[in-house]
Amino acid sequence: MMTFKEIIAKLPYAKPFLFVDEILEVNENGISGTYTFDKNHDFYKGHFKNNPVTPGVILTESMAQIGLVSFGIYLMNESGESIDEIQIALTSSEIDFYKPIFPGEKVIVKSQKEYFRFNKLKCKVEMFNLNEELVCRGKIAGMIATKKLK
Amino acid sequence: MSDKIEMIDELKILIKPYIQDEEAYKNLHEDTDFIEDLKINSANLVDIILDIEDKYDIDIDNDSMDKMLSVKAALEIIKIKVAEK
Numbered sequence: 001m002m003t004f005k006e007i008i009a010k011l012p013y014a015k016p017f018l019f020v021d022e023i024l025e026v027n028e029n030g031i032s033g034t035y036t037f038d039k040n041h042d043f044y045k046g047h048f049k050n051n052p053v054t055p056g057v058i059l060t061e062s063m064a065q066i067g068l069v070s071f072g073i074y075l076m077n078e079s080g081e082s083i084d085e086i087q088i089a090l091t092s093s094e095i096d097f098y099k100p101i102f103p104g105e106k107v108i109v110k111s112q113k114e115y116f117r118f119n120k121l122k123c124k125v126e127m128f129n130l131n132e133e134l135v136c137r138g139k140i141a142g143m144i145a146t147k148k149l150k
Numbered sequence: 151m152s153d154k155i156e157m158i159d160e161l162k163i164l165i166k167p168y169i170q171d172e173e174a175y176k177n178l179h180e181d182t183d184f185i186e187d188l189k190i191n192s193a194n195l196v197d198i199i200l201d202i203e204d205k206y207d208i209d210i211d212n213d214s215m216d217k218m219l220s221v222k223a224a225l226e227i228i229k230i231k232v233a234e235k
Contacts, residue, residue, distance in 0.1 A: 091191065091194075117196060118199065118212065119196075120196040120197075141193060143192060
């Protein structure tokens with residue numbers, strides 16, 4: 001089995017677009033991980049003017065990077081597929097938002113597999129703040145493969 | 151023959167939520183291509199295959215999935231898999 005650090009090392013993202021700090025737990029049914037939103041992210045300057053709040057698309061991105069991409073890398077490795085040159089594409093997301101996340105806040109993302117078939121991974125994903133309050137929740141799906149995606 | 155028409159009608163109901171080209175859907179025939187004609191993306195093609203598995207209580211393997219790109223190919227694979235049950 002891969003270590004949590006190995007999973008993160010295989011992610012195809014880098015700063016300033018890496019929104020995963022650590023993986024807490026992973027098995028064939030799901031994954032959980034954390035990210036702390038750096039106060040210095042550029043988008044806080046404009047979202048919103050004089051009132052920095054993490055954009056919903058960025059929360060969604062963090063949910064996808066932990067709940068779908070990190071998880072997908074683990075699942076592919078477990079099934080014996082190469083994870084050296086993975087290609088990913090977000091194919092759908094349907095998220096409801098409940099609480100704002102401010103600069104510097106840490107979140108926990110929990111993802112449960114609905115299915116992983118024919119390179120499509122679909123998960124139920126939830127994000128919580130450190131008070132264990134639900135921040136956002138929904139379903140995200142993507143294609144993940146080693147060969148070129150159609 | 152009526153069997154085939156019936157199956158195409160069943161398939162039409164399954165794929166309706168995923169199509170992006172209404173005109174091609176209305177004129178759907180055996181040679182209709184899911185991606186080229188109906189503009190279904192590869193992720194939704196997976197959903198169609200999973201719905202087909204549920205509807206006919208069959209398992210579709212990776213090789214069959216790769217071939218299921220048109221109405222005709224889908225019908226053939228469903229027929230083979232149903233016969234294997």
